[in-house]
Amino acid sequence: MSGGHLRDSASPGAGLAVDGVFWEIGSRVILDDVGVLAPGGTVTGLLGPNGSGKSTLLRVLAGAQQAGRPGSGDAAAPAPASGPDVTFDGADLAALPRRERARVLALVEQDATTDLPLTVLDAVLLGRIPHRSLLAGDSDADRAAAHAALDAAGAKELADREVGTLSGGERQRVHMARALAQTPRLLLLDEPTNHLDISAQLHAMRVLRDLAADGVTVVAALHDLNLAASTCDHLVLLDHGRVVAAGPVAEVLVPEVLEPVYGVRVDVLRHPRTGRPVLSFERG
Incomplete structure (x- = not known):
């Protein structure tokens, strides 16, 4: 041991x-x-x-x-x-293209912050980027996935808040929701x-x-x-x-x-x- x-x-x-x-x-x-x-x-x-x-x-x-x-x-x-x-x-993660790797794995870090004026819903929708074409906007399916992720993370009431206004615990739940929306x-x-x-x-x-x-x-x-x-x-x-x-x-x-x-x-x-x-x- x-x-x-x-x-x-x-x-x-x-x-x-x-x-x-x-x-x-x-x-x-x-x-x-x-x-x-x-x-x-x-x-x-x-x-x-x-x-x-x-x-x-x-x-x-x-x-x-x-x-x-x-x-x-x-x-x-x-x-x-x-x-x-x-x-x-069995797949070599390092050999995967970045976008493909993002469809396989998600990382939730401590205290990840942003200075961008994003709403919580927009922040969670970032987790959908690996699953759509580069120039595509958010689809109805993406928004449904983001709302489901917020619900699962216990953060659905935060959807319209700006990320910069959240407490540390609220931000942590949003980070979790973003990763869940990524469906890794x-x-x-x-x-x-x-x-x-x-x-x-x-x-x-x-x-x-x-x-x-x-x-x-x-x-x-x-x-x-x-x-x-x-x-x-x-x-x-x-x-x-x-x-x-x-x-x-x-x-x-x-x-x-x-x-x-x-x-x-x-x-x-x-x-x-x-x-x-x-x-x-x-x-x-």
């Missing part, structure tokens, strides 16, 4: 498969030979303390950030010919419950479970280990840019795995209705 360069041992099958991801800034290694598997049609939680490399890894997987060359010390250097390998359902088969999310109150957090995680039930492969970076415990099927734990544990929830969320990474004492209980782990923490 643990080790410096552990490889996720889930069955590859359909889904996301990643191998050999490196990223450095100066002499600081952010991602160190990361290999990850996210089984198809499941929710995979990407866990780890601040600075463990979760956000960087998601951006590399989405093609928004290019992986660095190991040992170069240059985060902007092109990746070596030997890697990284990022495939989804692979959804990557960086802290999707950021800024949300408890009810909205639970709603967001329910949306992810429903997507997985419909066959979407979901990978979400999460800070809240109890949300991960109650929602995820599979977990990947990063520490200092390396995978230190990966597997089913019940195998990763155990004291011997979590305590060295987070530096806290962990007690694991069982939820009386679901049987899933419930974690309690004390300073070590």
Whole structure:
């Protein structure tokens, strides 16, 4: 379960498969030979303390950030010919044209902002761009998809608001809606419950479970280990840019795995209705 360069041992099958991801800034290694598997049609939680490399890894997987060359010390250097390998359902994501890749995957980042005077509906309609010709305007089908996405994300009442007037939690729901309107088969999310109150957090995680039930492969970076415990099927734990544990929830969320990474004492209980782990923490 643990080790410096552990490889996720889930069955590859359909889904996301990643191998050999490196990223450095100066002499600081952010991602160190990361290999990850996210089984198809499941929710995979990407866990780890601040600075463990979760956000960087998601951006590399989405093609928004290019992986660095190991040992170069240059985060902007092109990746070596030997890697990284990022495939989804057997297809090389890096080899797909940008527009085609946008029909396959969507990325929901933390605190994405815009200075453009967009209404929420217009912002969500941006998720439909990969599905229409370059010069086409919004169709009735696009608008129907956008409204359905807003409803699913719990943001339908925001449709006519300007994005710049929204609170952090409202913006987070709109980012989710934009990604849902994109109808991806692979959804990557960086802290999707950021800024949300408890009810909205639970709603967001329910949306992810429903997507997985419909066959979407979901990978979400999460800070809240109890949300991960109650929602995820599979977990990947990063520490200092390396995978230190990966597997089913019940195998990763155990004291011997979590305590060295987070530096806290962990007690694991069982939820009386679901049987899933419930974690309690004390300073070590």
